[in-house]
Amino acid sequence: MKAQVITRFGEPEVFEAREVDSPSAGPGQVLVRVAVAAVNPLDAKIRGGALSSMFPTTFPAVLGNEIAGVVEAVGAGVTEPSVGERVVGFAPSGGYAELVVTTPDRVVRVPDALPLTKAATIPTAAETAQRALALLDARAGETVVVNAAAGSVGSAAVQLLTAAGVRVIGTASEVNHDYVRALGATPVRYGDHLIADLALAAPDGVDAAFDAGGRGFADQMLTLVEPARIVTIVDFAAARLGVQIAAGDPFAVDARSLAPVLDLAVQGRFATEVAGVVPFDGVAEAHRRSEDGHLRGKLLVHVADIAGANA
Ligand SMILES: NC(=O)c1ccc[n+]([C@@H]2O[C@H](COP(=O)([O-])OP(=O)(O)OC[C@H]3O[C@@H](n4cnc5c(N)ncnc54)[C@H](OP(=O)(O)O)[C@@H]3O)[C@@H](O)[C@H]2O)c1
Incomplete structure (x- = not known):
């Protein structure tokens, strides 16, 4: 072959x-x-x-x-x-x-x-998002910041969170802001602009954060939420700050739990x-x-x- x-x-x-x-x-x-x-x-x-x-x-x-x-x-x-x-x-x-x-x-x-x-x-994006969001435990009505919301895992997380009634603010390059909006989130910029953008997008504050982009996001979010309400899949060093790490073995994933997400994709309610x-x-x-x-x-x-x- x-x-x-x-x-x-x-x-x-x-x-x-x-x-x-x-x-x-x-x-x-x-x-x-x-x-x-x-x-x-x-x-x-x-x-x-x-x-x-x-x-x-x-x-x-x-x-x-x-x-x-x-x-x-x-x-x-x-x-x-x-x-x-x-x-x-x-x-x-x-x-x-x-x-x-x-x-x-x-x-x-x-x-x-x-x-x-x-x-x-779908498999890696959805499985990773599901695994990380299980740790985040966001409730309907809460506001969650998703870092790298236009990426594969981030966009899956946005869709799973909004479907659960969570308000999502997603970081992305400005060229991707319409895409993030179409996914159901309020777009903001990452990096130096993040805290100022969040003050405008969520004047009443945010409840939790999911990090699929790293680059200091977890440290920035620590100024706004408790460490236990931050989950990262990339910044494993943030564990020292009490941030939750969603690590998994990508070579030992059970794919059968993805069947409901594939069904949502058929219905046009989930897409990467x-x-x-x-x-x-x-x-x-x-x-x-x-x-x-x-x-x-x-x-x-x-x-x-x-x-x-x-x-
Ligand atoms: N721990 C685990 O189990 C696990 C599982 C899967 C993936 N991962 C890791 O998670 C990360 C994301 O994976 P993915 O498949 O979603 O990647 P991807 O589809 O390639 O997306 C990468 C995203 O990163 C964003 N980005 C670029 N620079 C950024 C910055 N400075 N701050 C914030 N976001 C930035 C980009 O957004 P813009 O284009 O809008 O700039 C892009 O959408 C990778 O590092 C991957 O290895 C971990």
């Missing part, structure tokens, strides 16, 4: 398209033929070697952990999903490849009405933007764009057309 492989850590140029042995589904495993793979900031951090102690990498390595495709085969003991079903979820064997091996709990069936390209934008779709040989370019840090939504890698899969 074709795969985008790295044989060393480095800049995006380390990706090489190679023919590698096709994997097969062992007992308890699921083999998925990949239509699209999503690009996440984590992929670039692993590629660059910054996280080698947390995520040890054996070369040659296939990166990418989020895919949508069609079940090609299942191993002994697997009753669900079935061969031929469209699924989305997580692929610890590496998503930038034509075939991936995963486990039944790491994938979930994609509703018929949802294109695979739409489905592929597709920031772009690059061809299979465009993985390096996708990493450059992701590392630039200003994506609105999720970048996808088109891996293959799968007949009848409604990609």
Whole structure:
């Protein structure tokens, strides 16, 4: 099969398209033929070697952990999903490849009405937002600031919070303010402008904050809310201040809890933007764009057309 492989850590140029042995589904495993793979900031951090102690990498390595495709085969003991079903979820064997091996709990069936390209934008964004918001425990009627509200995780958090009756103020570059407004939040600028913008947007104060952007946001919010009402997914050093850290193992995520979010997507009540779709040989370019840090939504890698899969 074709795969985008790295044989060393480095800049995006380390990706090489190679023919590698096709994997097969062992007992308890699921083999998925990949239509699209999503690009996440984590992929670039692993590629660059910054996280080698947390995520040890054996070369040659296939990166990418989020895919949508069609079940090609299942191993002994697997009753669900079935061969031929469209699924989305997580692929610890590496998503930038034509075939991936995963486990039944790491994938979930994609509703018929949802294109695979739409489905592929959802798992990491929604799972991370759900996990972080469970810690934040925001109530209807409260006001919550979401940092990086136009990003994948931030935009998912905005939608989940507003659906729960929470008032959301979202930070973003000004070019994304209309987008943040359309998601249901009041947009403000991040960085030096944040505190002054918040004074205008929320004169009665804010109750809690969710940080998907880092860069000192948690420290700024500590001037406005209790540390226990701040949750970050990026600024792990903020734990010293009493801020809550929502860390998770991206390679051991149970995707089945995402079924309700996929249903909301079918109803048009939840969406992560597709920031772009690059061809299979465009993985390096996708990493450059992701590392630039200003994506609105999720970048996808088109891996293959799968007949009848409604990609
Ligand atoms: N702990 C976990 O379990 C977990 C899980 C998933 C992701 N993450 C991490 O969470 C972060 C966000 O992931 P993502 O997939 O949502 O990324 P993304 O889709 O690439 O979005 C990045 C966002 O960051 C915003 N941004 C850029 N500069 C900023 C600044 N100075 N202050 C505030 N926001 C800024 C950008 O907003 P503008 O374009 O509007 O400038 C952009 O929307 C990444 O670092 C990722 O590794 C952690």
